[in-house]
Amino acid sequence: MHGLCNRALQCFLRDSFGDAAWRAIARSAGLPGGLAETGFEALRPYDDALTDALLSAAAQVTRHEPEALLEDLGTYLVSHPSSAAIRRLLRFGGADFVAFLLALEDLPDRVRLAVADLDLPRLTVRSGGGVWHLSVGAGLSGFAAVIAGLIRAMADDYGTLVVLTREANAITLRLVESDFAEGRGFALAG
Numbered sequence: 734m735h736g737l738c739n740r741a742l743q744c745f746l747r748d749s750f751g752d753a754a755w756r757a758i759a760r761s762a763g764l765p766g767g768l769a770e771t772g773f774e775a776l777r778p779y780d781d782a783l784t785d786a787l788l789s790a791a792a793q794v795t796r797h798e799p800e801a802l803l804e805d806l807g808t809y810l811v812s813h814p815s816s817a818a819i820r821r822l823l824r825f826g827g828a829d830f831v832a833f834l835l836a837l838e839d840l841p842d843r844v845r846l847a848v849a850d851l852d853l854p855r856l857t858v859r860s861g862g863g864v865w866h867l868s869v870g871a872g873l874s875g876f877a878a879v880i881a882g883l884i885r886a887m888a889d890d891y892g893t894l895v896v897l898t899r900e901a902n903a904i905t906l907r908l909v910e911s912d913f914a915e916g917r918g919f920a921l922a923g
Contacts, residue, residue, distance in 0.1 A: 734784040735851045738873070739773040742784070745809045746791055746802075754794055761790035776848075781874075788875070803875040804899075807882025811890060822847070823887055830893040830911065834858055834865055834884075856880070865906040877902045 747755040759769030763786060773779065792799045810819045822843060826836030841853040855870035867884075869877040881899045884906065888895045894913035898905045 734779050734781050734873075735848075736773050736775045736777040736779060737848060737851060739779050739784055739787065740775045741810060742787060742791075742806060743773055744815065745806045745813075746795075748813060748815070749805070749809065750795055758787065758790045758794045761794060762786040785874070800875065800878045803878035804882035804885075807879040807884075808886040809882075810879070811883055811886035820890065823883070824890070830888055830891040830895075830908070833887055833891065834860075834867075834906070837867065837880075863907060865908070867904040867906070869902040869904070871902075877904060880904065 743755070746758055750758075756769055762783070764783070788799050788802065791797075791802055795802065797805075810816045811823065812820075823833065823840075825843075826839070827833040835858060837856045837858050840856055844851055844853055852872060854872035854876050857868045857870070859866045867880070869880055877899060881897060881904050884904065885895075885897055888897075892913055892915050893911050894909040896907045896909060
């Protein structure tokens with residue numbers, strides 16, 4: 734697993750549940766060599782089993798299902814102030830929520846421009862009859878849940894009301910109202 738993924742999970746857990754919970758999660762997961770204190774290195778690869786143990790320990794300590802934690806991680810990546818760069822990368826996808834959805838297919842390539850060795854699963858977006866279908870390719874376990882949380886947060890960011898359902902690696906969205914609320918401000922110039 735890429736260190737950025739583990740680092741994101743660590744920051745989410747620490748910011749959402751506190752330092753004591755993070756230490757309990759790290760201890761329960763059996764993180765080696767002081768990782769609980771120093772944290773994951775963003776550009777270093779880690780064994781997938783370590784990430785799985787971390788997520789399992791997080792579910793046990795927080796009493797949240799792993800899929801719910803991953804979906805909350807997706808929301809965190811867009812809405813938390815420490816993740817402003819990710820939100821900015823996503824907002825460059827389009828001026829409105831529909832343009833953002835259409836640009837999701839390019840997300841793995843845009844991420845690779847920033848982090849060459851981070852391979853995200855392929856995303857395929859289709860629409861018809863007012864319903865959008867997003868399929869998430871194989872690769873990162875739980876990535877569909879992260880994407881679902883990210884999409885929910887981006888809908889709020891754009892002020893769009895959507896109904897989202899997820900089954901395995903498929904996400905279905907029904908756009909209820911494009912201008913439901915005032916979206917968060919965004920300017921191309923930082």
